Amino acid sequence: MSDVGAPAAVFEADLSSQGEVFPLLLLALGLRFVQTTPRASRLYCRARVEHLLSPEALRTLCDWLLTEPQFTQLLPDVPELRRLQDDFAREYPLAFLASQRLVLAGGQVILDLLITKDAEALSDGLTVAATLETCRVRRLHDQWKPRVAILGSGLAGCNLAAALATRGARVSVFERSSTPHTGASGNRQGALYIKPALAWSRENRLHVLSYLFAHRFYQRHFAETQSTQQPWSHCGVLHLAQNDRELQRIAQLHAQAIYPQRFIRPLARQEAADMAGAQLDCPAAAMPHGGSLEPAKLCQRLLQHHDLRVLTGQHLNESDWDAVVWAGGHPQANDPLSPSALPLRPIRGQISSIRVKANDSTTLNAMPKQVLSGDGYVMPPLQSEADSTWLTFGASYAVNRLDREISEIEMADNSRQLAKTLPELAARLESTQLHREERAAIRCASTDYMPVVGQALREHLGINEQPDSEIAKTLSGDRRLWFMTAFGSKGLALAPLLAEQLACTILGEPTPLEPDLADGCDPRRWARRAALKGYSPSTGGTG
Numbered sequence: 375m376s377d378v379g380a381p382a383a384v385f386e387a388d389l390s391s392q393g394e395v396f397p398l399l400l401l402a403l404g405l406r407f408v409q410t411t412p413r414a415s416r417l418y419c420r421a422r423v424e425h426l427l428s429p430e431a432l433r434t435l436c437d438w439l440l441t442e443p444q445f446t447q448l449l450p451d452v453p454e455l456r457r458l459q460d461d462f463a464r465e466y467p468l469a470f471l472a473s474q475r476l477v478l479a480g481g482q483v484i485l486d487l488l489i490t491k492d493a494e495a496l497s498d499g500l501t502v503a504a505t506l507e508t509c510r511v512r513r514l515h516d517q518w519k520p521r522v523a524i525l526g527s528g529l530a531g532c533n534l535a536a537a538l539a540t541r542g543a544r545v546s547v548f549e550r551s552s553t554p555h556t557g558a559s560g561n562r563q564g565a566l567y568i569k570p571a572l573a574w575s576r577e578n579r580l581h582v583l584s585y586l587f588a589h590r591f592y593q594r595h596f597a598e599t600q601s602t603q604q605p606w607s608h609c610g611v612l613h614l615a616q617n618d619r620e621l622q623r624i625a626q627l628h629a630q631a632i633y634p635q636r637f638i639r640p641l642a643r644q645e646a647a648d649m650a651g652a653q654l655d656c657p658a659a660a661m662p663h664g665g666s667l668e669p670a671k672l673c674q675r676l677l678q679h680h681d682l683r684v685l686t687g688q689h690l691n692e693s694d695w696d697a698v699v700w701a702g703g704h705p706q707a708n709d710p711l712s713p714s715a716l717p718l719r720p721i722r723g724q725i726s727s728i729r730v731k732a733n734d735s736t737t738l739n740a741m742p743k744q745v746l747s748g749d750g751y752v753m754p755p756l757q758s759e760a761d762s763t764w765l766t767f768g769a770s771y772a773v774n775r776l777d778r779e780i781s782e783i784e785m786a787d788n789s790r791q792l793a794k795t796l797p798e799l800a801a802r803l804e805s806t807q808l809h810r811e812e813r814a815a816i817r818c819a820s821t822d823y824m825p826v827v828g829q830a831l832r833e834h835l836g837i838n839e840q841p842d843s844e845i846a847k848t849l850s851g852d853r854r855l856w857f858m859t860a861f862g863s864k865g866l867a868l869a870p871l872l873a874e875q876l877a878c879t880i881l882g883e884p885t886p887l888e889p890d891l892a893d894g895c896d897p898r899r900w901a902r903r904a905a906l907k908g909y910s911p912s913t914g915g916t917g
Contacts, residue, residue: 416481416541418884422488458483465590468634472583475874475886477594481540486886519544520696522880525711527554527684529865530858531701532673533873539680541881546683548690554677555670557703558815558865562727563753563766565745566592566866567611567664570638572626576894577823580887581864582637584871587886589663591870595675605671607754611664612641612650614748614795615657624659637661651743653798666745666753667866693848697880700830701858704776704818707836710846713857714836716897717821721862722775724784724814725768726792728803732761737806740799741765750791765803767792770814771863778814785812819862827872828879828896830855856880857897 461478473488519542524531527549535545547554568585571578589608596606615621627633628640638661641649646658677684690698690711698711704720705712730737738755741763746752753766768791770784793800820826832850834857837843849855858876861868871886872895878885885892893899 416883417483419483419485420488420884421485422490454479464593468586468637470579470582470586472579473886473888474583475587475871476590484884486884518542518881520881521694522546523548523690523695523698524701525690525699526701526703527673527677527686528557528559528701528703529669529673529869530861530873531699532559532676533869534699534701534858534876535682536676536680537873537877538880539682541877541883543877543881544682545680546685547677548688549684549686550689552687554684554686555673558723558817559669559673561669561725561766561813561815562764562811563756564667564669564866565611565664565747565751565753566667567613567661567745567747567751568864568867569613569747570627570633570661572623572630572632574632576890580824580891580894581867582633583891584864585867586663587871587874588867588869589665592665592667605668605675606665607667608665609744609754610649611661611745611747612646612658612742613638613661614646614654614746615659616748616794620748621657624657627659637663649744650746652740652746652796654746654795655797656748664745666756668756669866672866690842690845693845693854695849695854697854697856698849699856699858699876699880702818703859704816705836705859710835710837710843711849711855712836713826713830713834713859713897715834716826717900718818718826718860719774719821720776721817721819722772722777722814723769723817723863724781724788724812725766726785726788727764727766727811727813729809729811730755730763730765730803732763734806737799737802738763740796740802742796746795748791748795750788750795752792752795765799767795769863776816778816780812780814784814817862817865818860820860822899823862824860824894824899825862825868825872826857826860826895826897827876828857828892828898829853830857830897833901834897 458479462476465476465478467474467476467487467489469489471489473486476485476487477483478485522538522543522545524535524538524545524547527547531547532555535547539545549556566585566588568581570582592606593608596604613620613624615624624640627638638659641658641660643654643657646656646660647654649660650658700711700713702709702712704718705714707714730741732738741755742752743754745754750768755763755765757763768788770781770787772784789800789804792803830850832847835846835850837846846855856876858872861872875885875887875892875895877883887895
């Protein structure tokens with residue numbers, strides 16, 4: 375591992391005019407630069423490509439590079455090049471016309487790959503750029519270890535803390551509760567999923583790219599962990615066509631070929647049931663990049679693997695920070711550092727979990743092997759102790775509610791959704807009267823359904839007479855206050871990429887999001903729309 379906090383560098387190349395372009399060559403040269411430049415901890419590689427290599431062509435290229443005299447002196451050692459090849463195969467992107475960030479060599483080499491043509495793969499023929507003069511290296515900044523305070527220890531705060539600490543920042547996480555991860559991030563299980571739209575809108579593009587980055591992030595961190603206690607299960611997600619509208623939507627996705635088959639594909643009823651390992655009575659669409667996670671364990675893992683402080687039961691009491699990030703859920707009126715003046719809304723969600731004994735094989739065998747997403751969701755079984763397994767399902771979706779008391783009505787609704795999705799399993803669970811737990815949490819969403827990630831201004835805050843109002847005025851006035859919130863029910867999909875975006879923004883390093891996506895998340899977007907379209911920012915228009 376390289377020294378944390380050393381300067382980053384950018385390795386730039388525009389080889390798109392060459393036709394078949396091989397990002398691996400760029401990456402290999404970049405890795406060589408990192409290895410021979412002791413003070414460079416990270417290399418950001420940027421490349422525009424017209425096509426993607428097939429995995430077979432990738433292997434052929436690696437073998438060819440190792441035998442070509444013109445490259446052997448430039449490339450890293452063979453083991454490192456093979457490792458880079460394995461990393462690239464793991465991070466291999468889907469052919470969406472967008473920029474996608476790949477993280478390789480343990481974070482030493484970061485590739486922003488802009489795909490400019492709609493082609494999934496090429497033949498095995500090799501065409502290498504005749505000249506490499508277009509490649510150049512520039513260093514971003516000297517060593518800098520800023521002090522950053524993050525307010526909130528949920529998915530947003532923990533992902534951001536890890537992204538910053540990896541880059542050398544000195545991070546402190548403040549949690550007002552006595553224990554961390556007490557909000558929606560404290561749910562027993564959550565799903566990595568999105569619902570792809572028929573239009574390639576800005577919101578949909580952000581969700582798709584975040585979802586794919588999150589999949590690579592979890593695979594990179596947890597796929598090789600041989601432990602039943604790891605928080606990530608790459609089990610896949612089935613979107614169930616439980617009504618005519620959803621059935622028509624899935625058919626349109628397939629007919630219009632909007633997405634690659636490796637991203638989402640339709641399944642007939644029996645094929646869906648076989649994949650789920652459970653009795654289903656409807657067709658579905660399979661999204662193999664999805665999975666299930668234990669959010670609290672994920673947060674704990676992110677915080678434990680880095681040298682940072684976690685301060686529970688404490689408020690921010692001084693402004694002597696290079697950056698402060700408010701990364702909480704729905705803002706409270708008495709918190710002057712929160713985005714309480716932005717058009718955000720709370721969404722209450724109650725989930726249900728039932729404990730099944732390990733010797734109840736009939737019930738365990740009826741549980742799904744994948745995440746099932748329909749009118750509600752059903753998670754695959756989660757083993758928590760040696761003698762028991764949990765089945766989690768739900769969840770309610772109550773807009774503009776902040777109460778967290780357990781609702782019998784929502785509990786019954788969750789049961790009805792389970793019975794609709796898996797009637798035989800629901801009937802068995804009802805007849806055996808197993809131990810059941812309920813949990814309610816509050817999500818935060820914006821009125822335009824985009825997250826809020828970016829720099830905070832004075833007008834975004836609900837500054838009052840609270841003691842920390844002066845801190846809020848100072849931080850916002852000095853442009854040292856940032857927001858990272860409003861993930862709605864997509865926190866597991868959005869948090870890793872948006873943490874990467876904000877960490878790089880704060881530190882002045884290349885950011886992964888294209889400019890229009892970054893603008894769509896910016897807290898200032900409502901004011902911009904108000905100036906352009908003549909409505910009040912408080913109305914939260916979606917223009």
